[in-house]
Amino acid sequence: MSGNASGGPGTSASEAPAASGIKIQVRDLDVFYGSRRAVRDVSMDIAARSVTAFIGPSGCGKSTLLRCFDRMNDLIPAARVHGSVLLDGEDIYGPDVQPVEVRRRVGLVFQRPNPFPMSIYENVAYGPRRHGVSDRSRLDEIVEQSLRRSALWDEVKDDFRRKSALALSGGQQQRLCIARTMAVDPEVILMDEPCSALDPIATQRIEDLIEELAATFTIVIVTHNMQQASRVSQTTAFFWVDPDRTGHLVEMGPTAQVFTSPKERVTEDYVSGRFG
Amino acid sequence: MRRVLLADRVATGVLWAFAILVVGILGAIIVHFLLAAVGTFSISFLFGNPSDTAIGGIGPILWNSLYILVLTLLITVPLGIAGGIYMAEYAGRGRLTDAIRLSQELISSVPSIVVGLFGLALFVNATHWSFTALGGALALTVFNLPLMSRLTEQALRAVPADERSGSLALGATKWQTIRHVVLPLAIPGIVTGIVLTAGRIFGEAAALLFTAGLSTPSAYDFGNFNLADARSPWSPFHPATTLSVYIWKLNSEGLGSFVRQIADTSSAVLVVMVLVFNLGARGLGRALQRHVTSA
Numbered sequence: 001m002s003g004n005a006s007g008g009p010g011t012s013a014s015e016a017p018a019a020s021g022i023k024i025q026v027r028d029l030d031v032f033y034g035s036r037r038a039v040r041d042v043s044m045d046i047a048a049r050s051v052t053a054f055i056g057p058s059g060c061g062k063s064t065l066l067r068c069f070d071r072m073n074d075l076i077p078a079a080r081v082h083g084s085v086l087l088d089g090e091d092i093y094g095p096d097v098q099p100v101e102v103r104r105r106v107g108l109v110f111q112r113p114n115p116f117p118m119s120i121y122e123n124v125a126y127g128p129r130r131h132g133v134s135d136r137s138r139l140d141e142i143v144e145q146s147l148r149r150s151a152l153w154d155e156v157k158d159d160f161r162r163k164s165a166l167a168l169s170g171g172q173q174q175r176l177c178i179a180r181t182m183a184v185d186p187e188v189i190l191m192d193e194p195c196s197a198l199d200p201i202a203t204q205r206i207e208d209l210i211e212e213l214a215a216t217f218t219i220v221i222v223t224h225n226m227q228q229a230s231r232v233s234q235t236t237a238f239f240w241v242d243p244d245r246t247g248h249l250v251e252m253g254p255t256a257q258v259f260t261s262p263k264e265r266v267t268e269d270y271v272s273g274r275f276g
Numbered sequence: 277m278r279r280v281l282l283a284d285r286v287a288t289g290v291l292w293a294f295a296i297l298v299v300g301i302l303g304a305i306i307v308h309f310l311l312a313a314v315g316t317f318s319i320s321f322l323f324g325n326p327s328d329t330a331i332g333g334i335g336p337i338l339w340n341s342l343y344i345l346v347l348t349l350l351i352t353v354p355l356g357i358a359g360g361i362y363m364a365e366y367a368g369r370g371r372l373t374d375a376i377r378l379s380q381e382l383i384s385s386v387p388s389i390v391v392g393l394f395g396l397a398l399f400v401n402a403t404h405w406s407f408t409a410l411g412g413a414l415a416l417t418v419f420n421l422p423l424m425s426r427l428t429e430q431a432l433r434a435v436p437a438d439e440r441s442g443s444l445a446l447g448a449t450k451w452q453t454i455r456h457v458v459l460p461l462a463i464p465g466i467v468t469g470i471v472l473t474a475g476r477i478f479g480e481a482a483a484l485l486f487t488a489g490l491s492t493p494s495a496y497d498f499g500n501f502n503l504a505d506a507r508s509p510w511s512p513f514h515p516a517t518t519l520s521v522y523i524w525k526l527n528s529e530g531l532g533s534f535v536r537q538i539a540d541t542s543s544a545v546l547v548v549m550v551l552v553f554n555l556g557a558r559g560l561g562r563a564l565q566r567h568v569t570s571a
Contacts, residue, residue: 072445104447114438116457117568127446130456177442184446 023048023188023218024069029083031064031073038064042083042249044237051210051219053229053255056239056270061247062222065239066190069220070106071099087188104131106188107181112197113173115165115180120147120156123165123176127184142183150179151209171202178209182217189213191221195228207232226271230259238267309547312540321541325495328532334542336492339509340409340516341478344488347413347512348477352420353470359421360428360466365454380422389482391418396486407489410512415487416477423473431465432458460568468561475553479546481520489515490525519546 024046031039039061046052054062064073071092073079084091092102115123124143125133133139147153147160152175156163165176174194181189191210195203210219210232223229229236236259237252251263262268316331324333367373395415405411435458443453496509506514517525519542526539 070445072441075441075444100447100449103445108445110438110442110445112438114436114442116439116442117461126443126456127448130443130446130448130452180442180446 021048022046023088024220025084025086025089026065026068027084027086029065029068029081029085031061031068032080032082033076034078037246039247044249044252046218046220047235048218049214049216050235051214051221051233052235052237053233054220054222054237054239055224055226055229056247056250057241058224059245059247060239060241062237062239063192064247066192066220066222067108069188069190070108071102072108074099104184105186106190107184107186109174109177109181109189109191109194111193113170113177115168115173115176117164117166120160120163120165120168120176124179124183127180131184146179146183147176149182149213150175151205151212152176152179169202171198171205174198174202174206175209178206178213182213186217188218188220191219193222193224196224203228226259226273230255238262238264238270240266240270306547306551309540309544312537313544316534316537316541317544322545326538331534331537334519334522334538334545336494336496336509337517337519337522337542338545339496340488340492341518341520343509344409344412344416344484344516344518345474345477347409348416348420349470349474351413351417352424352473356421356424357428357466359425360432361454361459363425364429364432365450365458380426383419383422384426386419387482388419388480389485391415392483392486394418395483399487405513407487407491407515408506408513409488409516412484412488412516412518413512415483416480419483420473420477424469427469427473428462428466431462431469434465435461464561464564464568467564468557471553471557471560475550475557478518478553479520479550481518481524484518484521485524488518488521490517490521491515492517519549 022045026042026044026046029039029042030037042061042065054066056062067073068081068085069087069092073081081093084093086092087102087105091097092106116126118126121143124146125139128139128142133142143160144153147156152172155172156168165173168176174197178189178194195206198206207228210221213219214234221229221232233255235252236255238250238258239247240250241247250267251258253263258267259271262271321331321333322338323335325335326332326337363373363376367376392415395411395418399405399411399414400407403411432454439457439461440453443457444450448456492515493507493509497507498509500508501510502508503511504513505511508514523539523542523546526535526542530539532538
């Protein structure tokens with residue numbers, strides 16, 4: 001059903017990165033878990049207002065790298081990051097940077113939908129409330145707008161104030177999590193395999209949503225699903241894992257090119273499904 | 277293959293037998309005291325004053341038990357929750373944390389009679405308070421505080437990591453995450469813990485023998501709000517025999533003509549109260565769980 005659709009984003013994609021600047025610059029990044037190096041020597045530029053997909057086998061460090069962009073790796077006591085991640089030119093690992101501030105600017109949507117066990121309204125209002133928005137009408141406005149933008153509004157508009165987020169379907173929960181992330185008005189939205197727990201129809205709705213959001217946000221999505229990467233992203237980064245379990249970036253380029261004429265043999269083998 | 281099936285049957289049978297034994301013992305205790313209370317129990321037994329010449333009542337004693345219970349909870353709940361939050365969320369790995377955890381476990385396993393003697397030295401003699409409800413509550417705090425802290429810690433740790441990271445990923449601070457996500461989700465577990473420890477406090481005797489004492493004003497004037505007056509039921513400084521201690525006292529040195537009936541009926545009241553605490557804890561925990569997850 002979406003076979004033809006993949007041509008659509010592909011065309012619009014080719015202009016998007018060129019039209020806007022670079023949002024995130026990664027330079028010589030290494031990530032360690034204790035003494036083990038999980039990711040080595042990654043440098044890349046991520047274009048603003050476009051979708052960048054990270055693909056590669058399990059353990060190749062793509063999720064680990066993603067979580068460097070909002071400093072969520074800080075929460076793992078043994079994790080250390082060397083190198084720099086520049087957000088609009090400023091190193092988010094700089095000495096004066098508060099991780100909390102970074103996470104306001106860079107949102108994260110998790111693999112498994114993780115709404116809070118509260119009402120739909122309170123889920124979306126959670127972030128703004130924590131950042132000091134207490135005016136009722138302002139909150140109402142943010143909640144409605146976020147639910148509309150995440151394409152959930154029509155399904156929940158009658159009872160979103162009272163209905164528990166846990167009563168929603170998995171796909172609806174994930175769109176709620178996206179709404180919740182948008183409610184704090186981030187610049188970047190990271191998505192860590194956002195559809196892996198969802199059925200194909202729910203997946204397609206999220207993919208449609210990602211396309212729309214790319215007009216406003218810089219989106220980086222980790223996915224195991226190569227069709228998904230080719231459908232939603234303008235740029236694709238392919239990662240591979242060494243025998244010593246260290247992940248690294250193999251190549252990065254316009255999605256169409258990475259999938260049809262990759263520079264590296266390993267990329268070609270992977271995207272053509274030769275590794276299963 | 278048949279041997280395997282036989283072993284399966286035997287195992288099921290044995291486990292069932294043990295389960296029935298446990299339930300049977302509990303049932304026997306409850307039935308024994310309920311039967312013993314028949315004929316003696318009445319509403320005036322619950323609220324009346326003790327008497328040497330008639331059955332009288334256990335009003336002041338029941339009051340003392342509740343008073344000490346509330347006083348102990350007022351002290352242990354805030355401190356215990358604070359300690360639990362520290363242990364679950366802030367304590368790193370290291371010697372200090374290990375030492376705290378070891379102390380918690382050791383204090384919880386100190387026999388309560390020893391805690392009572394410690395309380396006698398500290399809260400009765402050193403303070404010159406003599407036997408008081410406050411002294412009793414502080415003695416109970418000694419082993420209830422570590423328990424409360426441990427229960428809170430476990431309830432906090434049981435909150436899924438997903439919810440925590442969800443909050444942090446939105447730019448909430450650690451304290452905001454604890455305050456608005458983790459703690460609300462842990463409340464059912466914490467409340468269940470509080471009510472369960474309340475049952476234990478209510479039934480405790482040994483730690484109170486030498487701290488809250490064996491005597492009580494034989495009649496309370498509930499209009500007396502002078503907290504410094506040891507005869508006021510509201511004062512933390514009145515000697516306060518609790519129900520368990522009272523039962524022990526009746527059995528060991530009771531002299532009146534109705535000692536047996538009073539002791540048995542008091543035991544029935546105690547057993548039923550503790551049972552109510554336990555069942556209440558489960559019901560309340562479940563109700564809160566539903567409330568928290570669908571609010």
